[in-house]
Amino acid sequence: xxxxxxxxxxxxxxxxxxxxxxxxxxxxxxxxxxxxxxxxxxxxxxxxxxxxxxxxxxxxxxxxxxxxxxxxxxxxxxxxxxxxxxxxxxxxxxxxx
Amino acid sequence: xxxxxxxxxxxxxxxxxxxxxxxxxxxxxxxxxxxxxxxxxxxxxxxxxxxxxxxxxxxxxxxxxxxxxxxxxxxxxxxxxxxxxxxxxxxxxxxxxxxxxxxxxxxxxxxxxxxxxxxxxxxxxxxxxxxxxxxxxxxxxxxxxxxxxxxxxxxxxxxxxxxxxxxxxxxxxxxxxxxxxxxxxxxxxxxxxxxxxxxxxxxxxxxxxxxxxxxxxxxxxxxxxxxxxxxxxxxxxxxxxxxxxxxxxxxxxxxxxxxxxxxxxxxxxxxxxxxxxxxxxxxxxxxxxxxxxxxxxxxxxxxxxxxxxxxxxxxxxxxxxxxxxxxxxxxxxxxxx
Numbered sequence: 001x002x003x004x005x006x007x008x009x010x011x012x013x014x015x016x017x018x019x020x021x022x023x024x025x026x027x028x029x030x031x032x033x034x035x036x037x038x039x040x041x042x043x044x045x046x047x048x049x050x051x052x053x054x055x056x057x058x059x060x061x062x063x064x065x066x067x068x069x070x071x072x073x074x075x076x077x078x079x080x081x082x083x084x085x086x087x088x089x090x091x092x093x094x095x096x097x
Numbered sequence: 098x099x100x101x102x103x104x105x106x107x108x109x110x111x112x113x114x115x116x117x118x119x120x121x122x123x124x125x126x127x128x129x130x131x132x133x134x135x136x137x138x139x140x141x142x143x144x145x146x147x148x149x150x151x152x153x154x155x156x157x158x159x160x161x162x163x164x165x166x167x168x169x170x171x172x173x174x175x176x177x178x179x180x181x182x183x184x185x186x187x188x189x190x191x192x193x194x195x196x197x198x199x200x201x202x203x204x205x206x207x208x209x210x211x212x213x214x215x216x217x218x219x220x221x222x223x224x225x226x227x228x229x230x231x232x233x234x235x236x237x238x239x240x241x242x243x244x245x246x247x248x249x250x251x252x253x254x255x256x257x258x259x260x261x262x263x264x265x266x267x268x269x270x271x272x273x274x275x276x277x278x279x280x281x282x283x284x285x286x287x288x289x290x291x292x293x294x295x296x297x298x299x300x301x302x303x304x305x306x307x308x309x310x311x312x313x314x315x316x317x318x319x320x321x322x323x324x325x326x327x328x329x330x331x332x333x334x335x336x337x338x339x340x341x342x343x344x345x346x347x348x349x350x351x352x353x354x355x356x357x358x359x360x361x362x363x364x365x366x367x368x369x370x371x372x373x374x375x376x377x378x379x380x381x382x383x384x385x386x387x388x389x390x391x392x393x394x395x396x397x398x399x400x401x402x403x404x405x406x407x408x409x410x411x412x413x414x415x416x417x418x419x420x421x422x423x424x425x426x427x428x429x430x431x432x433x434x
Binding site: 003004005006007008009011012013026029030031032033034050051052053054055056059060062069070071072073074075076077078088089 | 189190191221222224225226227228229230242245262265266267268269338339344345346390391393394396397398399400401402403404405406407408
């Protein structure tokens with residue numbers, strides 16, 4: 001299957017508390033980069049470095065088993081936020097398509 | 098619901114008119130893309146009834162247009178959220194394509210009365226903003242995440258509302274990257290122009306005072322360097338992205354512009370004193386590195402934590418190199434070396 005290239009290793013803030021997971025599988029469904037896999041009715045992180053911290057899994061996990069520092073991986077947004085003293089935010093007149 | 102009020106719902110076609118094509122080209126070139134919107138609310142496509150599916154979309158006109166074009170020969174409802182003219186994925190990241198807005202639009206459009214079923218098809222890339230279980234709790238509507246790309250809707254329906262792994266995964270093909278570079282280039286065009294003018298003006302400073310003739314000659318030369326660095330960082334690096342070494346975008350930019358710069362020197366496209374060449378080398382790689390780093394925002398796989406790490410490492414390098422390069426050029430210009 002075609003995928004995106006991988007970004008940096010060992011840097012993302014994604015965490016999964018397996019004890020809270022009830023195995024609904026929504027995280028594996030909504031993840032745009034196939035980070036999760038369902039094994040024995042539990043979610044497992046199989047591709048941590050592919051995570052882009054979009055937050056879809058955390059947002060849809062009714063068990064609150066997933067935490068991630070959600071944000072945009074966008075240098076222009078970080079610069080924007082730095083000068084405006086806010087969270088990184090793209091004006092979206094910028095790069096996001 | 099009474100027939101008359103259903104008739105008031107805006108009907109739209111699945112085919113694109115001339116203006117839709119022109120609009121799509123314009124926003125891809127970053128012309129007037131801040132105001133390319135449709136009104137939020139409920140639309141109908143074809144001849145939907147109370148059993149027809151409801152597709153949720155953003156009010157960025159290109160998102161809406163791509164959805165309706167892919168609903169050809171389908172009778173359906175489209176529920177457009179007010180995302181301030183931003184596409185589904187970006188808006189979901191910001192939260193404007195979000196749980197509360199979806200619930201509000203369900204209520205405003207009286208969707209409970211219009212359809213008998215209780216399911217909504219939400220594009221998968223809307224998931225960072227939508228909490229499916231909260232929508233279910235508060236409205237009774239079950240969110241079904243559809244494919245990432247609207248072009249997969251027909252196969253998604255044919256397989257009984259099942260999106261395959263490929264349909265649920267974001268790719269980043271060379272075609273995607275080519276579509277995105279004009280926006281990047283267009284957005285930094287003003288800065289480019291500013292830098293070019295700055296170098297034209299500075300080039301005229303000589304020990305004997307200001308020379309317009311030298312300003313023009315040297316200015317032309319600096320334009321060649323700067324344009325080459327600009328294209329290396331904002332065009333060549335994005336297009337060749339997966340094949341360039343290093344995971345860091347900023348490093349990829351340095352590599353690309355280093356190669357382009359070397360080719361220009363070796364083939365004699367541009368010649369200069371040794372010291373000036375060194376100065377321009379530093380400036381070129383820092384410009385390209387910065388522009389390549391900015392492409393993280395257009396890419397589909399970079400994380401905030403990752404880009405922060407990349408910036409901590411490379412912004413100091415970019416600033417140092419460009420300042421040193423700039424000083425080398427100014428000083429050597431002044432002493433005519």
